[in-house]
Amino acid sequence: MSEIEATATPGGTRPSSVGARAWIALATLWFIYVLNFLDRQLLSILAKPIQDTLHVTDSQLGLLGGLYFAFFYCFIAIPVGWLADRTNRVAVVSVACGIWSAATMACGLSRNFGELATARMTVGFGEAGGVPPSYAIITDYFPSGRRGMALGLFNLGPPVGAALGIAFGATIAAVFSWRDAFVAIGIVGLIVAVATPFLVKEPKRGGLDQVEGAPATAPAKAPFWATVKMFFSRPALVLAALASGITQIITYGMGNFSVLFLMREKGMGLGDVAVWYALVVAIGMSGGIFVSGWLLDRFTRKSKKAYALLPAISLSLALPFYIAFVWAPSWPLALALLSGPTFLNYFYLSSSVALVQEEVKPHQRVMSGALLLLVMNFIGMGVGPTFVGAASDFFHAAHPENSLQIALYALAPIYLVAIGLFLWLAKVLGRKIQSNGDA
Template sequence: MAAVPLARPDARAWFVLGMLCFVYVLNFLDRQLLSILAKPIQDDLQLSDGQLGRIGGLYFALFYCLISIPVGWLADRTNRVKVLSFACALWSAATVACGMASTYPQLVAARMAVGVGEAGGVPPSYAIISDYFPSGTRATALGLFNLGPPLGQALGVAFGASVAATYDWRSAFVVVGAVGVVTALLVYMFVREPVRGGLDRAPSVAPVESATAHAGFRATIAMFFSRPVLVLVALACGATQFVTYASLNFTTLFLMREKGMTLEEIAVYYALLIGIGISAGMYVSGRITDRLARNGKQAYALVPAVGLALAIPFFIGFVWAPGWQLALLFLIGPTFFNYFYLSPAVTLVQEEVRPSERVLSGALLLLVMNLIGLGLGPTYLGALSDLLRDTHPENSLQLAFYTLVPFYVLAVVMFVVLARKLKREPLVVGDQP
């Protein structure tokens, strides 16, 4: 069969990408409000670092990751846009509930509900974008989509810290949740479900079959975990996210408690750093990957490996710096380089599997890397800070942050191993000539 010519994304594709990116901004904003407002929440509800680590890590991740698997299977067999819009409405309503919590158990329950909703956000979006953008442009498109976390983090810092400083931390949760409910309705009304696999080049089966056939739930899971490349990229991302989520969940608390920043300063300087630094890293890594991948798939692993290696000395400087001004200067490096992994990893998984397996495969990628990174990273850092608090009350978080460096090294090594495997891999399904 003749190969399908490489298509160019049209205006509707860019509109959909913009809508999905905004949903992702809200997804991550809702998720990160807890860490952004950690200090006032901690003071109001009398929480320890360990309790903050568990609610932002293990408790949230268990529901977020495990629910994402059946949601991914459902989205692969039904309308992905409807699944996404319902999920957005659910996590937004749960965010409002977080602002109404008056005890720790109530806050835990509300955060678990946020996790249930957010499980239906990212995997369907990955697959929708992959069916609006052809191979050769997907890494750039997914790189732009993955601007959601830094933009959400930056807006959360700026908005959440400002509202908390002016009113209280509860108001920030209520307002952000209300915006999410309205956004869910707009997605349902204006985003169309694309044809599955419609832009893939030379599918290995007939076009109608490729676009409509449903991959089995168990068969897709078995396929994912039987492919060394897919397992290794998920584990490498998990090691990376162990560092990134641990850092994100405690950086504002660290800057305020041990570096001397105020909420007003956080709202301006840290928000700008996060918004610009991570966004630039996401976009640049997507463009570099699209360019280098033309010469070999190992680019999907080498780009993250180089980025993480470059981040290590800057991260150490950030933790060491005696004042917040110098700490923020050093933090520019990790903020930019830490996220070189995400766009290449997501693109690799979407390219490696069939159209009918994309949502569930994306969910499995998130399951592995978020159970390790989101589930264990913040939980570990908070528990270690509590452990060190008795002997080092003034800098327990600083000492805990230093212990993240070996996980950087582990992630670099895993991506290098993945690059060697990819160099020997044949062309993927979506890229066959």
């Protein structure tokens, strides 16, 4: 069965429907992405029993979830992207999933901080090889005009994984050992890693990008430095990465401290977090990413400016909800208001990923996706939680009861910076449309 059924057109053939093999590939890659984020949530949710067992300090936990993980995850993605652009991308994803799953099991078997730190850095190393090749594989399974929805569905992995991590982690801590959670997830990941090459076949690079019915030719191998130079010399790609990174300062800053804020300053209990906060994350993030993918496919057919205007509009709508969430006097009201930014904050993700995949050559897609993630995650992971934590400590002396609330208020102006960058991107895309003479 072919991935795409083609219909005749005056200029040749064009893709009209997506076959079963493409959907199986998407579902498999999505599940791998879910496991990726479920693992990340376990560390923060199970922090207390980990501390009790291994005597790990708060600062050490911060290094495990922040600097150590981000450094390996962000920078290893570049050579992995280069490798995947020149070899079998499905094999890269399969091996990466196996590495991080084995490392996840090692987290559960760790006897001290040194072993746990080594295991977590290996998790970051493995996870660096999962997402960028998956973007390119999906792009080669789905035609232009269907990629926004496909990538939107794929990007449901983080919210589902995050929600499962919250619910699973809070429950497992009370019923079983924290070690069992890491080992169980690691075993599942190893099984999926072995099954992936049988479920996902390597698609032809650029096979759905032929023009006027001409057969797609095998592209040349993507030179590493030439691809890096291409990416950072094109204003649209750089602006998409910067705007997304600034947006992630908000999402990572808010995401890393929302539970602590709701519990410490709003009076929410851990049991309520496991149920209600997990539901808000699952429904809000999933809904936002899915709807953004659907809107992208609808509006980018008229103009590529939609890749930038949709995130700008969604962030503008999210800002008042975010301010109201931080202000709310009780956790039920705060959680209800949090649904707004949780839904609207993530429109940027499918937009930026789809734009980058559309704008570069087929043999540069994995590397370009890795560069996008490098900029986004290094800015978001590196600045967001660090900024909120430092601001909370700064305000604690004068406002000990609500220092975290003031710190979260300080994220509000960053919305304006992100909106401005996306509007700038829309202007750049508009100029490119005019120069090309199309919409």
